[in-house]
Amino acid sequence: MASSVKMWRLNFSGRESFLGKLQKTYFNSKRKIVSESVPAKIQTTSKTDEYKPRDERKSFYKLQEERREQAERCVLINCPPKINEKKFIKQLSRHGNINNYFFYESFGMYAVVEFSEKDSIGSLREATNIPHSQHEATVPFKSRLLSIKANSGNQSFSQPSVQCLKQTPIGVNELIQKLSSKDSVDQQLYSLTEEYQLTEENVCLRFLVCSLLKDIAAAYFPECIIRPFGSSVNGFGKLGCDLDMFLDLDAISRGNIKQPAGGLSLEYQMKRTSSERSATQSILAVIGECVDQFGPGCVGMQKILNARCPLVRFAHQPSGFQCDLTANNRVAMKSSELLYLYSQLDRRVRAMVFSLRCWARVHSITSNIAGAWITNFSLTVMVIFFLQQRSPAVLPTLDQLRDLAEPHDKCTIEGNDCTIVSDLSKIQDQGNTETLEHLLQEFFEFYGNFAFSRLSINIRKGKEQYKPEAAPLHIQNPFEPTLNVSKNVNNTQLENLVALCQESAWLLQKGGAVGPGHNRDTPWGFAALLQPSVSQAARSKGRRRKTLEPASKRMKSLLESLKSSKTSAGAADSSKKNSSTKPH
């Protein structure tokens, strides 16, 4: 799974190797890369899903801190398409040792260059000009987003062209083709994960965009941090996903209350607002205006300041990210940490979540736009809940994670106990060895058969509970127990999900049976579940059936069809009873 050319590698390796890398000079790095960068390797990127033993994995915050520090040492440079990589790196290395770099395309070609020392950026900036144009004016705001131009002749542009790392996932049709060539459903799910997951480079780029944005905010709030949260860091991000960020101002008041001398104390005079919310709105209004007016390549600014959680939204063209910036979103950060932790506990978790997110998206169960659809977060919590139900359990409950926490993990946000263990090595593996194919099958049957009308999904207890309110789908918010994360979902959308689970259980049973031996041109296994035509048929069939037969009758016929086709299934299903017969 690991690629042979590692231009960029940082996390998921031990601290030692990270530090070791810091000490390498640019020349080591360059020799290695230039000799190996041939066009055939353009798609070669380093992946984030190498599973180390639990005690070698970094805690969420340690990893975030390392990435944040790394981003501070990076610059983003727009390059001409045929730049001479050797000359480019040689020139930049005049300003300091280069740890790592990579190229990618997004509205032009860009390079991310990571120096060993932050000071090198200062030196680089001193050698950087302000652009002059006869016909245009510029807003002379200097950032770490630069352009490189060739001055004399075109000796600096040459063959071979540089290796550009992709920052977007392959399309569904290509994916279906790829998955169909695999030998098992398990391989299909791992392959999908590998295709879709964020690369090391993409994560680095995300932290770099946060860092560039921090430079803007730090102009007024020097101690601030812009932190990515959600998909970018929770272990379940798909290439091309939005970049959610929040502005963390907590460090500003840290160390406040200096001892007054002589009976007099000094305070900053500051603009007062009626609430935290309106202070947040003020701050986001200004940062939004700055990004809009000064941020090169920042387009389509929307200030959505009257939302429940005020935010500014814009597209960052140089990275290709759609960005959302909010402020002081601590619970969302804690949720990201929780998902990250679950994603790291077992390799199958990410494979399940990536695959089911893809499946849900293809069948319009989830959507890019807000509405009554199930969200990726809700779906992920459903997968976690399902994996908590297995016997032995694949994942621990949130209460178990809390009970393993050490004193320094203690965390309370807005009155809610959000404590979870940060040291992954403290969590014991329960020894569940079910195959992915089997788990997937069980997932579809579990939710195709779940008493949504009565029960709530609760990953804190790892047990269904009676619904406290009448929402069609009730999933308790992990850190805000009075909230339902799927409050937005209406009956139609829930019914669509149930019908799709039922159909998929049936199709997987049937399609999984065809197995590795069959014609690889015909989608099979999980690939068969991703076909749009199948989905439409399933959806319309589901709706038609709904009007003709009661749900119980539908379930029975489905289960019978499953049983009758089961004999040819390759996957182990010994533990199926665990879910289908599990009492509520």
Add this chain to the structure above:
Amino acid sequence: MASSVKMWRLNFSGRESFLGKLQKTYFNSKRKIVSESVPAKIQTTSKTDEYKPRDERKSFYKLQEERREQAERCVLINCPPKINEKKFIKQLSRHGNINNYFFYESFGMYAVVEFSEKDSIGSLREATNIPHSQHEATVPFKSRLLSIKANSGNQSFSQPSVQCLKQTPIGVNELIQKLSSKDSVDQQLYSLTEEYQLTEENVCLRFLVCSLLKDIAAAYFPECIIRPFGSSVNGFGKLGCDLDMFLDLDAISRGNIKQPAGGLSLEYQMKRTSSERSATQSILAVIGECVDQFGPGCVGMQKILNARCPLVRFAHQPSGFQCDLTANNRVAMKSSELLYLYSQLDRRVRAMVFSLRCWARVHSITSNIAGAWITNFSLTVMVIFFLQQRSPAVLPTLDQLRDLAEPHDKCTIEGNDCTIVSDLSKIQDQGNTETLEHLLQEFFEFYGNFAFSRLSINIRKGKEQYKPEAAPLHIQNPFEPTLNVSKNVNNTQLENLVALCQESAWLLQKGGAVGPGHNRDTPWGFAALLQPSVSQAARSKGRRRKTLEPASKRMKSLLESLKSSKTSAGAADSSKKNSSTKPH
């Protein structure tokens, strides 16, 4: 004229004494002040009109630079009303030597404290808290605007209360009373100037507000400067006048075009705009937003970005200034320098301008709001032009100032030659010794009798010229010769001015005659010209006459009335023929 208590004194004194002041410790300063600060001296401020020999006066730019540097070493502190001055200064002096300080009132009591070294501000800020309130939130933007609070008991609040320096001028009625007690019209004009002119402290406060605003702008444009222009620096500013500022970004591109290495050159990627104007609009939009949302005490923000010269306008409550911020307003800055130079050449210039500005304002010839009124700038140019007409001339022409310029004075703005000499000692005094009373009388007669319908006022040549266009009043813009600075003035306003000049010439002749011997309770001399009732009478009389008699007839009767009342006039008028008989 100089006050005995000099808490604050900087410019108009030689460089040596300025540097000498920098070396003084806080303790010297404190001892001096505390011993002398008794309530009786609250109104005591240092004045800016001490005339040094020309070769001891600083050039405009040198003075601006000194004030700007001084402002960087200042903080503005909101104080409780009964603060113990001694304790206050003792506490602040822990962070470094204090050069100077003063107190004033504006929506509460404030202190401006000037440290010897800029580093002291950093130390002070480290000891400064972020305010905490149960019921309010704050935008945690840290500036040099602080508050001081008493912590324990109220030992820090005590008697005697501190001396607050006034930052606004006295009212017209008080002024009239004050002037009436003087012994001559000349004394009246100098006294008015002394009352109205900016104090050293007020100028310091103006530069401090610029410096605070620069801190905001410098967040994005580290090399930027915010420069005051217009009344705040041109030598003719009245206490309480607006603070006009411009954002100077020229230093950003200075030193640009670094030698590229290896055939590649680096450029900052910057937001591009279609024109300089739209870049300016972008920058002002952001700074306006920042000031509005983050700037403590900044209220009433208006972004007037579609004006010919885009600007943001707001009130800065801690200083009491109405502020206008524009960008890259080089010509306006040069005009300020020119007026400053004229203001420094002869003590009578400022006395004439201050008095005539006051007179025009009282009679609604000028106005605070934009419209067809004559502006203070136009009126000042008219005074300068008049003083160029005297024989010998009181003031040199703009062409003469250009001819005296040295190579380093060379200046071209937007294609116009804006060169003027900066070294005041190079300008020779022509030996004109006319009294102010006489000059004032001549001024009224000159403009009461001027052929505005045919002629243009041109201070570059120091001669009337034929009007190039049909505007009622044509005053050539000193540095943009194709523009008319009084383009806005309509016929009615010009007629009001002419009528008022005629009436004032008559009144001064009549009222000046009463002289020093008469009852001091009755306004006389220049004070008589400031009475609103007189003005209304004059204006309505002027209008009535206009409809009854032709202008020539009105002039004749006025001149006759002047001649008949002249015998009792106390002032020398030997050179009156110079203006009244001057051919066009």
